[in-house]
Amino acid sequence: MPPHAPRRRARTRRSIARLRSASIDAFAIWRRRLLFLVGGICVGLAAVFMAKLADAAQAAFRQILAISPLLALVVTPAGFGVAALLARTVFPNSQGSGIPQVIAARHTHDPALRHALISLRVAFGKIVVMALGLASGAAAGREGPTVQVGAAIMAAFGRLTPQRLPGLILAGGAAGVAAAFNTPLAGIVFGIEELGRTYEARTTGLIVAAIVAAGLTSLWLVGNYTYFGTTDAGLALGGSWLLVLVLGFAGGLAGGLFSRIVILFGRGLPGRAGAWIGRRPVAFAMLCGLGVALCGLASDGASYGTGYEEARAILHGDAAARLDFAPLKFAATVLSSISGIPGGLFAPSLAVGAGLGAALRDLFAEVPIGALVLIGMVSYLTGVLQAPITSFVIVTEMTQDHAMMIPLMIAALVADAASKLVCRGGLYHVLAEQILARADAPAEPVRRTA
Incomplete structure (x- = not known):
């Protein structure tokens, strides 16, 4: 046997092993993809x-x-x-x-x-x-x-x-x-x-x-669609930009108030009220449902459901928003959220924001209704989520109105700061911390937006 034959066989085995390992790694990568x-x-x-x-x-x-x-x-x-x-x-x-x-x-x-x-x-x-x-x-x-x-x-x-x-x-x-x-x-x-x-x-x-x-x-x-339909609303640079600060601050405070209420009920109310809710969660949910029904009757049905149709109609000027639409939708969404039933916040929050923006139409008559509604949507959604980038990006994509990008960014930043005056932590992350605390499970810290 030639003296170099064992070394050649060893090299061959190593090469085969490397190819096999590479094949396994490639399979794992493609399986993951x-x-x-x-x-x-x-x-x-x-x-x-x-x-x-x-x-x-x-x-x-x-x-x-x-x-x-x-x-x-x-x-x-x-x-x-x-x-x-x-x-x-x-x-x-x-x-x-x-x-x-x-x-x-x-x-x-x-x-x-x-x-x-x-x-x-x-x-x-x-x-x-x-x-x-x-x-x-x-x-x-x-x-x-x-x-x-x-x-x-x-x-x-x-x-x-x-x-x-x-x-x-x-x-x-x-x-x-x-x-x-x-x-x-x-x-x-x-x-x-x-x-x-x-x-x-x-x-x-x-x-x-x-x-x-x-x-x-x-x-x-x-098919390809925009959630709220396309708009071409704009906001000319000038005194009308005061609207961005006013709506941003108001929407942020309202959204922060919403989050604070939901967090309070998530932690459990103190005293007899909290103890009763803990013992009778289904009865409490029914009371919340009664409150939602009363809001619906007061708003002629506008406060029920996701609020998508109402917000879209307000945005495009197809229907004038009642002055009580935003507060009644706010109340109905609070009651639905604290009742303990499944349901999200994005669409109702956008509807509340649309109503909030439309309510200021008389004060800013020179501003297109579309601009008022978009700023209201971003402001209130930011106040609820304390996620300003998500808020203005999602509203911009839902309407394809890129002309409003800068005003929406500013409104989101103002609303985020205003929301933190009322509610220190982001709603979802505080509720997540409560879930982990109740489970008493080891977890990484839930980081919040700065």
């Missing part, structure tokens, strides 16, 4: 289904009101009671918007808690009970629930791989926003600002791929 893409498609399908279901639920409630508006005094409390009971007993962790659950799931180190927050069972319950709430007249949206459903779908795909990437949860939530609003840029920004605060560099491209997959699925099913 495929999970993000297929998961994104499933999130897009879920978002479209939830949109259709929400529309059908609201249409069913309008048919009930067509018989007699007074039926809401029975239907809404009863629906709230059943929804709260299901959310607490059959589908726990499906309450509220779902975004705090996703944030908590990203930060907890407890796999059991993570699964309990974003399981497919919770996602199914979220969809069913959300539809029940809207069919009962709840002033709630479907976009926040889409985030939790999207995160649950991606987490389920993550269980197919041993790596269990945390980026899957972030990708699912961000893809949910992108598909729900048809706003891919807002999905990316929302992932950075709200769900993750920062991107993990190794998963950035995959997260974008999931958002693209979800967006293309929605585009294929419902």
